Amino acid sequence: MIPEPLMRYLVWPTVKFLVAFVIVQVVVAAMTYIERRVLAFMQARLGPNRVGPWGLFQAIADPVKLMLKEDIVPANAEKVGYFLGPMLPLIPAFVVFCLIPFGPPPTFVVTHVNVGLLLILALTSTGVYGIILGGWASNNKFSLMGGLRSAAQMVSYEVPFGLSIVGVLMLTGSFDLVRIVRYQESHAWNVLPQLVGCFIFLVAMTAENNRAPFDLPEAESELVAGFHTEYSGMKFAFYFLAEYAAMLVNSCLMVSLFFGGWSLGGVIMGRQVGLTTVNLQHLGLLGGVIGATIFLVKVMLFMVAYIWFRGTFPRFRFDQFMDLGLKWMIPLSLVNIVVTGILILAGAGTRYPAMGEVVLTLFGIVVIAAVILFLMKGPKPKARPAGVAHARRVSEV
Amino acid sequence: MPGIPTNYFLILSAILFTIGVCGVLTRRNGITIFMSIELMVNAVNLTFVAYARQFHSLHGLIFVFFVMAIAAAEAAVGLAIFIALYHHRDTIDVDEANLMHW
Amino acid sequence: MVELAVFFVFAAVAVIFALVVILHRNPVVSALSLVASFFALAVMYVLLEAPFLAALQVIVYAGAIMVLFLFVIMLLNLQHQREETTRPIQQALGYVFSAAFGIGLIFYLIKYAWIRAEQTTPFNSDARAIGIRLFEAYVFPFEMVSILLLAAIVGALLLSQRTDLRGRPTTGVDHPSGQNPEGAAASPRTGQPSFDAGQPSPAAASRRADPHHEGAK
Secondary structure, three states: OOOHHHHHHHHHHHHHHHHHHHHHHHHHHHHHHHHHHHHHHHOOOOOOOOOOHHHOOHHHHHHHHHHHOOOOOOOOOOHHHHHHOOOOOHHHHHHHHHOOOOOOOOOOOOOOOOOHHHHHHHHHOOOHHHHHHHHHHOOOHHHHHHHHHHHHHHHHHHHHHHHHHHHHHHHHOOOOHHHHHHHHHHOOOOOOOOHHHHHHHHHHHHHHOOOOOOOHHHOHHHHOOHHHOOOOHHHHHHHHHHHHHHHHHHHHHHHHHHOOOOOEEEEEOOEEEEEOHHHHHHOOHHHHHHHHHHHHHHHHHHHHHHHHHHHHOOOOOHHHHHHHHHHHHHHHHHHHHHHHHHHHHHHHHOOOOOHHHHHHHHHHHHHHHHHHHHHHHOOOOOOOOHHHHHHHHHHHO | OOOOOHHHHHHHHHHHHHHHHHHHHHOOEHHHHHHHHHHHHHHHHHHHHHHHHHHOOOHHHHHHHHHHHHHHHHHHHHHHHHHHHHHHHOOOEHHHOOOOOO | OHHHHHHHHHHHHHHHHHHHHHHOOOHHHHHHHHHHHHHHHHHHHHHOOOHHHHHHHHHHHHHHHHHHHHHHHHHOOHHHOOOOOOOHHHHHHHHHHHHHHHHHHHHHHHHHOOOOOOOOOOOOOOHHHHHHHHHHOOHHHHHHHHHHHHHHHHHHHHHOOOEOOOOOEOOOOOOOOOOOOOOOOEOOOOOOEOOOOOOOOHHHHHHOOOHHHHHHO
């Protein structure tokens, strides 16, 4: 018989982690299929539909193809760096899954860390090293440029990414994701009082993952394939896996921080209504499975949102992208923090403690409406270089 | 954790600080020298945290917090200086930076 | 017991990678080794019951400062530039002096600063405790640091501007992706190489812009 502390500190976490690991693999494989189908749908194409029913086995055929491909190492590459590059981003991407609560505690929480959210932030910020290392070790100008862009992008968007969470931290008063989710049951989903924070988080997480429209490190029209130009076969598959795992992490964070995590319901007038943590815990393991399913559904919605962005927005130019991060996102998130702080204090002093959050919601709606109006107005018509004007005339013919 | 004596951390910190000193004295590449300085700063941070734990005082931790903020500022300005040096000299060898004005 | 093993493993990691930092000729390898060393130090902070600082260490050093270092090394393309070694006398003196310094430091530690009373009670160093202390007793230094950071932003911006002989900026703020070769045509607003270097100026272009545009004005 295995002694109890060993079970508690080694066996159960390992089992839980392996389950989470398998789920991540399955989700990533499914995402390759979903991404291609959804993109095809948006572009009025069919997408993969040959392998198996509705092309479902494409999700298996793709990894098999990548595994069987020849693994090419460029002659002038730095061998160690070239080898380590694809491995490094996988480590933080998978370690972070130990820190995310997938369902109501205790079953679906792998490890309970006091500073969980900070640790997640710290680990996700280190995923960029693999990209930088791979881009540098390939000994290719385009790869190097991709790595360089990735570094600049990561440093610039790490700040709004972190600052957008601060509002949530101020409301809930904890770094612990379980407590943040439970706070949202007794109040409202954080997306309401933190509409601005949620918006900034959405933009920053897309930028952190190098996803379109911010996929500048691998912009195929500018840099061939960016940092993974020289990679093929399984090494490329590792980069791919790391990118999708990081997307999954950020979607999980989004759901936990702003969209109520595993719960679907709340505490109204002191009574547990709907699928809250307490109600799920009454159901035992079944409740855990239900909670995890709700969580997964919410996460998949955000994964599809990534594809939606990719299908909708054109890629940013690099200087515009930097302007967006440094001149718009950072000041906006700072304003959000200040307003959130003032309104929490103002609401706490009155007879209606929820008033601060209501006003915050209104503030968020006003800011988002202003942003949308500003975007709809578009930039001021500027003089275009002659070449562009000519191109437009041709397209109008 | 209570298992590890504070002295071990202090000796580790001393070793790291010495390595940093050695790097500053023996290298010419400006950025490597700068990285050695960062190493020394981190060794000092470790000392602060070790003593903070030993004496149950939060002051040491807050000092580390300030050191980190200042190291960030220092990194930004220092790297900007090296970029400027490189633009003028095409090298960041610190021996080449022998003019007060260019 | 387990903690002691963790300590020695990560202490070895920290020291070995720190040695790689100062001994390796390639600055990219040095920077990456320094990151590994900082990670080992973050583990030390966890062992010292300061997980908040460990997370900060990784976020600030590994996540921001070292990425900046790598960015600059790659931007200046330093990895192909072989660094000349210092003069042998300087090398020898450097090693001797630093070794003497290190031995002196450790001797001093053992002789005068050896802590005998071991701490066994747990140490509360969570973010709340640090935050309250920071904003009560240390408000003034905190504000000074924020001003310092602002000064650093301005200073970095000013220093990395590419200036001509009279000290005037030539291409505006040096652009992260704009590895403009010297003398390449760059548009003054964005710092990007403009694609219509041979084309007439924007003002001239606007004069013969498409009719819809002219009408809109």
